[in-house]
Amino acid sequence: MDLGRPCVIITEQMFAQGETMTLTRVEPDAQQKLAILAEEAADEVADTPVGQELQNSIHKAQDSIYEAKQQQGGTTKLLKVLQTSACRYACRYCFSSCAVRRKRTTFKPDELATTFISLHRRRHVDGLFLSSGIVPDADTTMEKMLATVERLRLQEGYSGYIHLKLIPGASFEYIERAVQLADRVSLNLEAPNAERLAVLAPDKEFAESMWQRLAWAAELIRRARAESRQAARSLTTQFVVGAAGESDRELLETVQRAHRELGLRRAYFSAFHPIERTPFAEMPAEDPLRQLRLYQAEILLRDYGFNVSELPFDEAGLLARDKTPKQAWAEQHPQCFPVEVNSAPRHRLIQVPGIGPRAAERIIAARRETTIRDLSQLSKLGVTIRWAAPYLLLNGRRPPIQLSLW
Numbered sequence: 001m002d003l004g005r006p007c008v009i010i011t012e013q014m015f016a017q018g019e020t021m022t023l024t025r026v027e028p029d030a031q032q033k034l035a036i037l038a039e040e041a042a043d044e045v046a047d048t049p050v051g052q053e054l055q056n057s058i059h060k061a062q063d064s065i066y067e068a069k070q071q072q073g074g075t076t077k078l079l080k081v082l083q084t085s086a087c088r089y090a091c092r093y094c095f096s097s098c099a100v101r102r103k104r105t106t107f108k109p110d111e112l113a114t115t116f117i118s119l120h121r122r123r124h125v126d127g128l129f130l131s132s133g134i135v136p137d138a139d140t141t142m143e144k145m146l147a148t149v150e151r152l153r154l155q156e157g158y159s160g161y162i163h164l165k166l167i168p169g170a171s172f173e174y175i176e177r178a179v180q181l182a183d184r185v186s187l188n189l190e191a192p193n194a195e196r197l198a199v200l201a202p203d204k205e206f207a208e209s210m211w212q213r214l215a216w217a218a219e220l221i222r223r224a225r226a227e228s229r230q231a232a233r234s235l236t237t238q239f240v241v242g243a244a245g246e247s248d249r250e251l252l253e254t255v256q257r258a259h260r261e262l263g264l265r266r267a268y269f270s271a272f273h274p275i276e277r278t279p280f281a282e283m284p285a286e287d288p289l290r291q292l293r294l295y296q297a298e299i300l301l302r303d304y305g306f307n308v309s310e311l312p313f314d315e316a317g318l319l320a321r322d323k324t325p326k327q328a329w330a331e332q333h334p335q336c337f338p339v340e341v342n343s344a345p346r347h348r349l350i351q352v353p354g355i356g357p358r359a360a361e362r363i364i365a366a367r368r369e370t371t372i373r374d375l376s377q378l379s380k381l382g383v384t385i386r387w388a389a390p391y392l393l394l395n396g397r398r399p400p401i402q403l404s405l406w
């Protein structure tokens, strides 16, 4: 790919341990910047479908380009990139932290927009996921990101998918512009509360600069929808899991609050993995299974009507790793089972492990036409039989498989 001009000499800033130095060095061309800044955006979780597909639903198709399955079917290719890898903050797990002495790379807005549009016109990418380090401050950073997106939308006529990160502490007018221009906006809370955030990111502030900005975005989206104006369709956030001693209960309490107060579409969880030269370099990586269980629990809160207080945590506030949260809940509530598939209301059907909202709807439609008497009928309706069978009644009878499992 020929994405840019030859290398030139520029002057740029480098941040290390709180100091600011001005250096003159050779700037990489656009293609080199893309390789660097896309690699550094790799820890941002971008638009994956939910549930069991999580582990393999998104993968690196090429350098800097990620392929994700879409919920409506098909795949989409996202360019996931940072506007800059320079940052004034010292988040302890992050390679972009100013505490890590290293070279930084920055895209100018026009340069990034041109690079993206070149890839898009050649059908290498379908959408853009744009994040950034924060330098010298939140508003300047957002200004550059918005200038990139404005160039795409207003000058290049690009109307495709854009997921734009909001910068903690950014002013209202920048949040407002981001909501007007992007399809999805998000702000990474990183931790479930101020106390845990202080462990991860000692110079970030939770309530004002993060939660408040999400609340502004939520209100702007709500207002735009009410007035049928163009606006981002969804709001998401992301947490680092396993680096601040936080429990699953703490994370999910914050997620539930965000669902209720902000209309949050999704929470993303990123299992901590240590990165060389950061203060957390020697900490153990978090078990990816914990990340998966958190996603499954979030689905129970969002789509199944569960409350955090009903979820099956252990004494440390953690979910079981060896079974799904719904399986663990069902085991703890034998009085709720078995469920008669021919008469149970939807909310009871979806409490059964192996029956999701779509399978429940298919069961309800099917039983208007016929009586469900055997497991093969349920299997055709999308039920995971090996999970569901012990919890079901089929026209008053326990299915045969249940005898060995009950």
Ligand code: SF4
Pocket: 087, 088, 089, 090, 091, 094, 095, 096, 097, 098, 132, 133, 134, 201
């Ligand atoms: S603000 Fe973002 S980019 Fe900067 S150090 Fe923290 S996590 Fe990394």
